[in-house]
Amino acid sequence: MSGFNPLNAKITRRRVASLALGAGALLAARPVFAAEDSWTDLKEEIFGDQPILDGTDWVRLEAPYRAHDAAVVPIDIAALRPQEKDRFIKTITLVIDENPAPVAAVFHLGKSIGLASLSTRVRVNAYSHVRAIAEANDGQLYMVSRFVKASGGCSAPATKDPDEALASMGKMKLRQFSAPASATATKPAMSELREAQIMIRHPNHSGLQMDQLTRYFVPAHYVSDIEVRQGDEVILAVEGAISLSEDPSIRFHYLPNGSSQINVVIEDTEDQVFTKSWDIESAQSGS
């Protein structure tokens, strides 16, 4: 994607990719039940020796106690304070310890996001800790986590309707909400806060499925970058990976900057680029 270079994304992207590859090779060895020490190694791989503090003053992570549907587990990250000029969250990394590719996504938050609350959907393969690690503007990391039980014996983190997923790949939808459901801020400037959701049709294929005839793994094919702007200004840039569910969806906030359009560019691992723009609806007419 030309022009996609927000907020140091490239460095982290290499990290996401290498983790995905490394873990894929170890798939067979990964236990279904969470190993206590998974995080110790993961933390080192993803964040090196940076200290990570308790994040309960910054964000709340909401996830179902069980991955009812292993392929689509809704995750809400609720920011407990608005983004302020001298105190804000720069990035949020979503990690599912026991998944074959534990880093589900890295969200790079633009200045106009207003509130760092995000909702998305992930695959959860096994009993696992799910973590959100927020990086503050001063570089300090803060973490919150939840434990999610695996689904039962007959749910799998697989695409429900592969033909449909391929046939409509790249189709996008922007939902615009009239009143933010999760707005907790009371400051006057926040009264303008808007909420929207970008959805894209994509199989987000994990590449971890073996072709039974050839014994080769089917190549991964997933959404690697999502960039949402109002006018030219980046609201949100997301590095995705295979733990995001099929038909990736991200719900987010933004403070209107006067632009008339939301512009979205999405890129996948086969270098397909999907773009679409929508007129920003007035605050009263949202869906």
Place this chain on the structure above:
Amino acid sequence: MIRLILIALLLLSQSAAHAAEVAPAEVIEVAPGAFVRQGVHALIDKSNAGGIANIGFVIGEESIAVIDSGGSFLDGARLRAAIRLRSDLPIRYVINTHVHPDHIFGNAAFLQDAPSFIGHRDLARAMQARGAHYLEANKLLLDPAAFDGTEVIPPSQVVETQSVLDLGGRRLILDAHQTAHTDADLTVLDETTGTLWTGDLLFQKHLPVVDGRLKGWLEVMDKLEALPAARAVPGHGPVSLPWPEALAPQRAYLTKLAADLRGLIAEGKTMRHASGQAGQSEKDKWLLFEEFNTRNATAGFAELEWE
């Protein structure tokens, strides 16, 4: 040499004795020559050896077809023992109505019969996408005595849209459907007795489970309703139900779930919120509601949000 032969014979008789030790499944003859083993209304666990689905067999004049093989090697072996109590005809077909482990994990128990394994045109793809995960997950849920020997065996013969199997004086009509309960649902109509084996396109008592498309499922139910059957064998529930009246409770639930979801989507609720709300009014009408309603609402939300 003689000693070696004796040892070989001894081993052979021991393995035969081992096979004979498998207690035959209890089956009910729902129509002449059509037998069903009722699954318990529970999640797969050690106490049930994976035997949670209705599975069974149809005996023709020349051969036998198994319709779903059960939730583990042991579950399949028990079904096979029940067949052998009743007939020595060859087991020529093992039909899998869809990819879920409680319906396909007994396949390996029939390998000794060298049957054709039969499934929907997309069953192999579904097995490829899910098989490894199912094996890993269910190995932990089951005792080795039940799970050992369990394999994912893809179809050797697929149904594109419709196929007919002849068991000798008895035809089975197999229909492959669009994505509904799953992306590879197959139904079997035993023409002779008017018995429709729905696989998991029909649930009763046990809450229906959406693992495909909610809207697709409602459409398929309308098509099934027109089939000339006297009774249905649902994938979960009683072994035999009057047709097409049996569709009513499931249709009511899925319709209510879809209506609730559409309302919550229009209100701008999140998936996590909506999945805890939709369908709740149906709670007292079903077993295993807590286990599956949130899952259904989650899958349905992701589908209907695109409308």
